[in-house]
Amino acid sequence: MPDPSTASIRPRRTLGRLWRHAERIWTTRVMEGLLLRRHARHMYLLMGGHIYFQTVCAGVQTGLFTLLDREPELTLPEIAERLGLEEKPTRILLLGCTSLGLLRKRRHRYRNGYLASRLLVEGVPGNVVPILRWQREINYRALAHLPEALAANTNVGLTEFPGNEPTLYERLAHDPRLETIFQEAMESISVQANQLLARFGDFSGVRHLVDVGGGNGANVLELAGQHPHLRNTVFDLPSVCTIAQRNFQQSRHADRLGTHAGNCFTDPFPEGADGFLFCHFLTIWSEAENRRLLEKAFQALPSGGQVMIFNMMQADDGRGPLSAALGSPYFLTLATGRGMLYTWNEYESWLRDAGFQSVSRLRLPRDHGLIVGRKTG
Numbered sequence: 001m002p003d004p005s006t007a008s009i010r011p012r013r014t015l016g017r018l019w020r021h022a023e024r025i026w027t028t029r030v031m032e033g034l035l036l037r038r039h040a041r042h043m044y045l046l047m048g049g050h051i052y053f054q055t056v057c058a059g060v061q062t063g064l065f066t067l068l069d070r071e072p073e074l075t076l077p078e079i080a081e082r083l084g085l086e087e088k089p090t091r092i093l094l095l096g097c098t099s100l101g102l103l104r105k106r107r108h109r110y111r112n113g114y115l116a117s118r119l120l121v122e123g124v125p126g127n128v129v130p131i132l133r134w135q136r137e138i139n140y141r142a143l144a145h146l147p148e149a150l151a152a153n154t155n156v157g158l159t160e161f162p163g164n165e166p167t168l169y170e171r172l173a174h175d176p177r178l179e180t181i182f183q184e185a186m187e188s189i190s191v192q193a194n195q196l197l198a199r200f201g202d203f204s205g206v207r208h209l210v211d212v213g214g215g216n217g218a219n220v221l222e223l224a225g226q227h228p229h230l231r232n233t234v235f236d237l238p239s240v241c242t243i244a245q246r247n248f249q250q251s252r253h254a255d256r257l258g259t260h261a262g263n264c265f266t267d268p269f270p271e272g273a274d275g276f277l278f279c280h281f282l283t284i285w286s287e288a289e290n291r292r293l294l295e296k297a298f299q300a301l302p303s304g305g306q307v308m309i310f311n312m313m314q315a316d317d318g319r320g321p322l323s324a325a326l327g328s329p330y331f332l333t334l335a336t337g338r339g340m341l342y343t344w345n346e347y348e349s350w351l352r353d354a355g356f357q358s359v360s361r362l363r364l365p366r367d368h369g370l371i372v373g374r375k376t377g
Contacts, residue, residue, distance in 0.1 A: 050140075055096035056120070057136050060129055064093065065112055065120040068103070072111040079110065126192060134185030138168075138178060142334040149329075155337030167336045173239065183216055183243065190218035194279065196364045197310050198226040202372075206275035206306065210235050212264050212293070213281040217244035217257065224253035235260045235270055264293060269300035276301065280311045282347070283331055286338035294354040298375060306374045307356065313369040314343045323367040347371050 045052065059065050062083050068074065074082070080090035094110060097103045102116040112121070119128045142157025149156040155168070161178075163171040172179040197219070203209065207229065211220050214234035224232050234244045234257075241259035248257040260270045269276070276297040282290045297307050314324040324341040331339035344361055348371060351359045356373030363369050 052096070052100060053135070053140075055093065055100065056102065057132055058093055059097050059102065059116075060120055060122070060132055062093065063122075064097065065102070065116045066122050068110060068112045069117060069121040069124070073106075073109040075108050076110075128188065130181070130184040130188040133181050137181050139330055139334060142168075143329060146329050146333050149333040149337070153332075153337070155332065155334050157333040158337070168334050169237075186215055187218045189280070190215065191222070193310075193366070193368060194219045194222045196366070196368055197279065197370065198222045200362065200364055201308065201310070201370055203227045203230055203275070205304070207231060208233070208273045209275040209277055210260070210270050210273040211277045211279060212236075212269075212297075213284075214244065214277075214279070215240055217247045217259075219277070219279050220257060221247065221251055221253070224251070224256050228256075231256050231258075233258045233260050233270060233273070235262065235264060237261065237263065264296075265289065269296050271300070273300065274302055274305040275308065276305075277308045277310065279308075282309060282339075283311055283327065283341050284336050284339040287342075287346070287350070289338065290342075291350050291354065294350050294356075294373075298355045301375045303375060303377060306372055307351065309347050309351075309371040309373075310368065312341055312367045313347075314341045316343045316345045318343070321367045344369060344371065 062085065064079070064083065067079065067082055071082075076091060076094060077087060079094065080087045083090065085093075094103065094105075097116070098105050098110070102113050102120065103110050104113050118124070118126065120132075121127055122129050141160040142155075145157040145159070155166075158166075158168060158171065161168065161171045161175070163174050165171050168182075172182055203223070208231045209220070209223065210233045211217075212235050214220060214236055217234050220232035220234060223230055234241060236244070236259070238261040241261045244259050248254050248259075251257060262268075278293070282293070285293070294307060301307070312321075312323045312327060314328075315321060328340035331337075331341075348359050348361065351371065351373035354373070355375065355377075357376045358374040359371065361369060361371050
């Protein structure tokens with residue numbers, strides 16, 4: 001028979017244990033919910049980055065964002081029917097896109113969020129769909145080799161693509177589909193960035209500008225429209241110049257646009273130019289190669305001529321920005337194995353060492369910058 005003297009003690013002990021247990025749960029929830037939530041979310045993004053990225057790509061590839069741009073406020077069954085998917089995979093896709101803030105859900109209906117409506121709808125000016133395709137089809141395969149590339153200090157990720165050439169740009173010629181994806185992504189990046197260059201760059205002292213490594217001509221097409229006094233030339237490999245020439249034929253500025261086929265490292269720079277532009281180009285190469293290009297530009301320029309370096313810049317203190325941290329592994333692991341996003345100070349010192357006496361910098365939006373070196377002697 002239980003001892004009556006202990007009957008009132010046991011419930012108090014039980015209540016005490018329950019209280020302490022509840023207190024520990026509450027403390028843990030406060031710590032994780034208020035103090036560690038930001039860190040936990042950061043770790044989710046780091047550990048699940050590949051899943052989040054593929055979720056965004058799936059939304060683009062299935063046409064989800066374009067559908068909701070055309071028909072907002074659809075329900076899950078309606079979205080599944082229009083996309084030709086079953087409801088469970090559609091639910092998984094919607095969960096991912098909603099948790100990432102790309103979609104907004106009110107009751108049972110979905111619509112695009114701000115980023116999706118601005119950047120992920122095909123056909124909308126300024127969308128990043130071509131860039132996503134480039135990342136998914138080309139970069140994602142190669143960047144799995146980043147640890148090996150760091151150890152070898154070369155572009156180990158190039159093994160993902162057929163051929164014996166030492167750079168991605170040369171190997172893409174073996175696969176026209178991937179080369180098209182790459183060129184469309186580069187055009188998208190150029191179009192978004194070169195508007196800053198055309199708007200804020202000072203071209204008043206330049207009559208004939210050569211875009212070294214100018215690709216399909218997107219940069220000079222924008223400059224020709226903004227600066228009617230400029231004559232513009234793309235200096236790039238023969239196969240790339242062919243693409244640029246096709247684009248120029250469709251432009252109303254065709255009489256001021258041209259190409260010069262060659263290899264900027266082994267062939268002389270075009271004669272008669274008083275300005276050389278390196279737009280998102282010096283990030284591809286090593287310091288030694290960049291120094292050589294700037295020295296060649298200096299020798300080819302007349303007195304008063306100038307070199308313009310335009311791209312995203314790494315901060316001089318080496319702490320960022322995030323765009324520099326995201327871009328640099330691509331140049332090491334895949335593109336050439338020799339480049340990265342360099343600091344402002346590095347570019348400026350290379351220009352001075354090449355002979356440019358006057359060097360200035362201009363900070364622009366989206367982590368971009370313009371550095372100008374003038375030949376005064």
